[in-house]
Amino acid sequence: xxxxxxxxxxxxxxxxxxxxxxxxxxxxxxxxxxxxxxxxxxxxxxxxxxxxxxxxxxxxxxxxxxxxxxxxxxxxxxxxxxxxxxxxxxxxxxxxxxxxxxxxxxxxxxxxxxxxxxxxxxxxxxxxxxxxxxxxxxxxxxxxxxxxxxxxxxxxxxxxxxxxxxxxxxxxxxxxxxxxxxxxxxxxxxxxxxxxxxxxxxxxxxxxxxxxxxxxxxxxxxxxxxxxxxxxxxxxxxxxxxxxxxxxxxxxxxxxxxxxxxxxxxxxxxxxxxxxxxxxxxxxxxxxxxxxxxxxxxxxxxxxxxxxxxxxxxxxxxxxxxxxxxxxxxxxxxxxxxxxxxxxxxxxxxxxxxxxxxxxxxxxxxxxxxxxxxxxxxxxxxxxxxxxxxxxxxxxxxxxxxxxxxxxxxxxxxxxxxxxxxxxxxxxxxxxxxxxxxxxxxxxxxxxxxxxxxxxxxxxxxxxxxxxxxxxxxxxxxxxxxxxxxxxxxxxxxxxxxxxxxx
RNA sequence: GCGGUUGUGGUCUAGUGGUUAGGACGGUAGCUUCCCAAGCUACCUACCCGGGUUCGAAUCCCGGCAACCGCACCA
Numbered sequence: 001x002x003x004x005x006x007x008x009x010x011x012x013x014x015x016x017x018x019x020x021x022x023x024x025x026x027x028x029x030x031x032x033x034x035x036x037x038x039x040x041x042x043x044x045x046x047x048x049x050x051x052x053x054x055x056x057x058x059x060x061x062x063x064x065x066x067x068x069x070x071x072x073x074x075x076x077x078x079x080x081x082x083x084x085x086x087x088x089x090x091x092x093x094x095x096x097x098x099x100x101x102x103x104x105x106x107x108x109x110x111x112x113x114x115x116x117x118x119x120x121x122x123x124x125x126x127x128x129x130x131x132x133x134x135x136x137x138x139x140x141x142x143x144x145x146x147x148x149x150x151x152x153x154x155x156x157x158x159x160x161x162x163x164x165x166x167x168x169x170x171x172x173x174x175x176x177x178x179x180x181x182x183x184x185x186x187x188x189x190x191x192x193x194x195x196x197x198x199x200x201x202x203x204x205x206x207x208x209x210x211x212x213x214x215x216x217x218x219x220x221x222x223x224x225x226x227x228x229x230x231x232x233x234x235x236x237x238x239x240x241x242x243x244x245x246x247x248x249x250x251x252x253x254x255x256x257x258x259x260x261x262x263x264x265x266x267x268x269x270x271x272x273x274x275x276x277x278x279x280x281x282x283x284x285x286x287x288x289x290x291x292x293x294x295x296x297x298x299x300x301x302x303x304x305x306x307x308x309x310x311x312x313x314x315x316x317x318x319x320x321x322x323x324x325x326x327x328x329x330x331x332x333x334x335x336x337x338x339x340x341x342x343x344x345x346x347x348x349x350x351x352x353x354x355x356x357x358x359x360x361x362x363x364x365x366x367x368x369x370x371x372x373x374x375x376x377x378x379x380x381x382x383x384x385x386x387x388x389x390x391x392x393x394x395x396x397x398x399x400x401x402x403x404x405x406x407x408x409x410x411x412x413x414x415x416x417x418x419x420x421x422x423x424x425x426x427x428x429x430x431x432x433x434x435x436x437x438x439x440x441x442x443x444x445x446x447x448x449x450x451x452x453x454x455x456x457x458x459x460x461x462x463x464x465x466x467x468x469x470x471x472x473x474x475x476x477x478x479x480x481x482x483x484x485x486x487x488x489x490x491x492x493x494x495x496x497x498x499x500x501x502x503x
Numbered sequence: 504g505c506g507g508u509u510g511u512g513g514u515c516u517a518g519u520g521g522u523u524a525g526g527a528c529g530g531u532a533g534c535u536u537c538c539c540a541a542g543c544u545a546c547c548u549a550c551c552c553g554g555g556u557u558c559g560a561a562u563c564c565c566g567g568c569a570a571c572c573g574c575a576c577c578a
Contacts, residue, residue, distance in 0.1 A: 003571090004570085004571075007570095008514060008515085009514090011513080011514080012513060012514055012529085013513095014513090018569075018570090021551095021569095023552085023568085024551060024552055024567085024568040024569060025551090025568070025569050025570090026568090026569090027568085027569065027570090076578075077578075079578095080578045081578055085504080085575090085576085087504075087505080088505095095575065095576090096575085096576075142504090142576090144576095144577080144578080162578090195577085197576085197577070198504055198575085198576055198577080199504070199575080199576070199577090201571095201577095206577070301578095302578055303578090304578095384540065385539090385540080402538090404536090404537070404538065405536065405537065407536095408536075432530085432531080433530090433531095433540085434537065434538095434539090434540080434541075435537065435538050435539065436537090436538075436539040436540055436541080437539085437540050438538095438539085438540090439538080439539045439540085440539070440540045441540085443539090450539095452538065454537095454538075455536070469538070471538080471539085476539070478538075478539095
């Protein structure tokens, strides 16, 4: 399906639409409608359930989304999230100053003022990489963070968080104090991140405000006990940086065990890579051949990341593999930076272990991107019929209830909805149009189960009195089920998978 | 940010200076005892925004906004 077709369908069904639309809309901002919101909550719930399920010591918090300037200075965002850009006066192309100057100054331009960069361009007679003219203008800084005036005097600055991770690092000392002084300690946040993208594109893939789900695992690199055997035989579709350097673009299937052995990756890292794969494949229902674990090279990843694999999903509407999640081994960079900046001691002494500054393993997940990818992957056009094959536990509407005929069966259908809701099943009534249209509507939004009340249900003389038809989305098959048996039958529909068998 | 293309009901679209702005799908209400988008009737909803030209603009011009494609960017 093409991107525009998919977007039209999502708009038509009220999943999402452009923000501030009656004012002509704002690029890079989208509002979620009822179905989009419900779907997104399901994805977030599935994520939380899976990754918080990895350990008893992983917790979810809800931090503020505004960061004082001192925080982003220490984190490096103030400096590194700013790219001086130069524009060619003749052909109007623009480039990062670093790119233009890479021949004359291979060390990069970090820390140079716009005037100093301009001087370098002038002295070295640098030409425009596009048209070859000497027409490059003075560079202007472009920071991807949204700055805020802070306080009445407006002298201090603050920023909308460009990633949710920073708040977790700031919360670490509190979490340590209130916890049981053991590593690993996990802090999960599902929240918004804000970036002033120059050119928002592709709807949910380049937004100015978006939702991240991130788990920061603080751990002792010399001691990270894990049930590695549980994932050792898992086959991972990895594309190593070294393979890419040799021109490979297809992933190779490598077991977790091999990735640690011959692959030379730390066990704790591979374990979480495997859990990422399982989450995308088994929880989100992404077909395995559409998942790729792509290792970022030294040049591609941020300098503080010692290891980085992106979890990529092949999305037809966006023309191929796109990053939805990532696994970053950030070492002790973050806690050390914040410790140095504040003068606070962020080293800890775990029970029966030597004192250390914990290392961080970051699991990050783009909720909006996942939403788009799942819609893209699941929607099938079968002639007139649009069918969304969505895992039942992710469906925005888990169960729909219809009266076969609105008048004679409407009351019984409404009563059934009430009964199901009392059992904690989010059933939704639809009594408009005809039965076939209702089935079609629900197929289009991925509702796995439709329940229909008919004449036999309400006829005390009929053998099928008190039973309803239960219709499965993918097969369209129906069967009659007694109403009292229905809650048990439907309870499984909304339950999120967990990473390990409950103990 | 740059260049190109485009902007008509919820969706897809017809209309290229004077139209009651047409259709299809959709939605709502009713009829039809009706389990997979059936039929019939009625109704609902639109010219992206702001200027200009003109007796008259959805239509032509300028500016803005937005989308798509390409370039650049995406620590």
